[in-house]
Amino acid sequence: MGLKRADLRLNHPFIQNLIAGLMLLCLPGIYLALTGLGAGGGKPSSQAVAANVNAILYGVFFITGWFAGSVMNLIGPNYTVFLGSIGYSLYTGGLWYFDRSGHSWLAYLGGGIEGVSAALLWASAGAIAYSYAEEKDKALFMTIQWCMCEGGSTIAALVALGINIHSARQDAGAPTPVYVVFVVIQVLAMVLALTLLVRPAKVVRSDGTKIAIFKQPSLKSELEGIVEMIKDYRFMMLLPAIFVAEMALALQSSLNGYYFNLRTRSLNNVMFNFIQLPASFGMTYILDNPRFGRRKTRALIGISVMSAVTLAICAAEAAWLAQHHLNRHEAGPSTDWTDPGFAGAFVIYIIYGSVYSIYQIATQYVICALTNDPERLARRASCFRGTTALGMMFSFIIDGNGGTYITQLSFQFACYFVGILFLYTVTVLYVGDTNYFHEDTVIVPKHIEDDARLDGRIAAAASGAGGGGEEASSVDGKETVVAGDKSVV
Structure with missing residues (x-):
């Protein structure tokens, strides 16, 4: 999409989406960088606590995620994102405190609070990407947000790599300056959220139209909206696909923390995040490109590409695990990038980075193809993140309780397979060419x-x-x- 000078205003849909992406860069972007380092950026001995903290985080995220979209509808994205910013700095500070002192209470508290915060933040960001974009730009808006989030992760990971590059020790954790920089960035994001985000009713497209007709929501209307979402069998059929959407992060971050030394973990983390940038835009090229046919055809092509990569890399990792017989109850091999055992694990790790992004974009594209109504999409955006959090919680529980890597991978593979089947089913049966002119609150461009x-x-x-x-x-x-x-x- 092309922007004119007149479009460079705060209440333009594209600009609001960029601002939402900036929030993701500063907040979950840094969280993902810490998670990707393995052990929450701490020593390998911190892996169990980091996994348990993440299990708590995602458990709370799941519960609050189903309601966060309604909070966004009631108070607007600026206040919702502000509240959603608070937990991220507490989470980072808690892991920092634990790594230095050995006391885990602040890490657990921060994980619980971030579960609420993450639900609020992602509900708002998702609602903006889903509903501010025209149908022809749905995947683009999602990808811009995703790439800014992963750009933040890449920058944060590069900071960690720059500091850790000369550390070949396996027992080292990220040094204090890494945590300090991350906390400062996360606190600054809170201020930006209040000053730059506007309410959906004030958003105006390039042609002068607003995105929808908004009525003042109430607690009753939002509860009715949640019930309506639960009764929408098309969306409910997508829950298995949503459940597994982020699960790759849990297993891969655990393997990264166990198998590699600190500087190699840092390098892997950079590449895991970086590979998502071209992968995301590649998926967007398919989903938003009319040369690939109608919307249903494009969605099916995108799902097919995603499925082939996802299932193939699961099979490759299963073969790698069978060959290496890793036992997480024993000390890890402390593999460095100069060691012979580096290459295969590195390739698998970064391909999972592409799966992590393209699976989510393809799934969210199908969700957005079912409605253009902003309030409905806000609820579905938060439900998407809440349900992915449930999948992550299960994966981190397996990880934190010492389940074998092959058990964790088998569970993940089964979830991918079932989720992909439901994605195909919903796309074939319910995705049409457009939802314009069929919803009485949506203003047609x-x-x-x-x-x-x-x-x-x-x-x-x-x-x-x-x-x-x-x-x-x-x-x-x-x-x-x-x-x-x-x-x-």
Whole structure:
């Protein structure tokens, strides 16, 4: 999509999406960098506590995730993201304190609070990406946010690599300056959230239209909205696919912390995050490109590419684990990037980075193909993150309780297989060419309306063209009213 100078304003959809991406860069971007280092950035002996903290985090995230979208609808993205920022600095500080003192209480407390914070943050970011974008840009908006988040992880990982590059010790944790820099960045994000994000009702597209007609939500209406979401069998069918979406991070971060020394973990972390940038844009090229056919066809192609990579790398890792017979109850091999055992594990690790991104983008694209309603999408965005958190919780529980790596991988593979089957089913049965003109709260972009009129899908009967009057029309036999920045079906 091209931006004109007039579009460079705070309330433009693209700019708001960039700001949401900036929040992800500063907050979960750093969290992912710490997680990717293994053991929460601490010594390998910290792995069990880091896994248990993450299990608590994702358990709380799951519970609050199903309701965070309603909080966003009630108080707006700026306050929701502000509240969602608080837990990240506590989490980072808690792991820092534990690594230095051996006292784990602050790490556990920070993990629990971040579970609530993460739900609020991701609900807001997801709602912005899902609903501010036009249908033709859905994957692009999601990818921009994702790449900014992973860009933050890559930068944070590069900082850690720069500090740790001369440390070949296996028993070393990330030094204090790494944690200090991360906490400062996370605190600054809280201020930016309050000053730069605007309410959805104030967002205006390039053509002057708003994204939807908003009514003042209430607690009752939001509870009814959650019930409506649960009754939506199309979305419920996607829950198995959503459940496994982030699971790769838990297993790979654990293996990274166990198998490699600190500087090699740092290098792997950089590459795991970096590979997601081209992988994400590659998936977006398929999903948003009309040259690949209609929306359903593009979604099926994207899912097929994602499925092939995902299942193949699971099989490759199973073969690698069978060959190396790793036992997490024994000391790790402390593999360095100069050692012969580095290459195979490194390739598997970074390919999982691409799976981590393209699986989520493909799944979210299907979610967005079911509705354009901003309030519904806010609830579904938070439910997406809450349900992925449940999958992560299970994976971290297996990890923290000493389950074998092959057991953890087998569970993950089974979840991927079932999830992909449901993704295909929902796409084939329920994804259509467009949801425009079929939802009474969504304002149709002017160029879409003009194209529909030229194609004969809108039979205009109208009055008061041009001067801000209303224009009555019929869309596929359904009465439509278009008035200024409103379009009601």
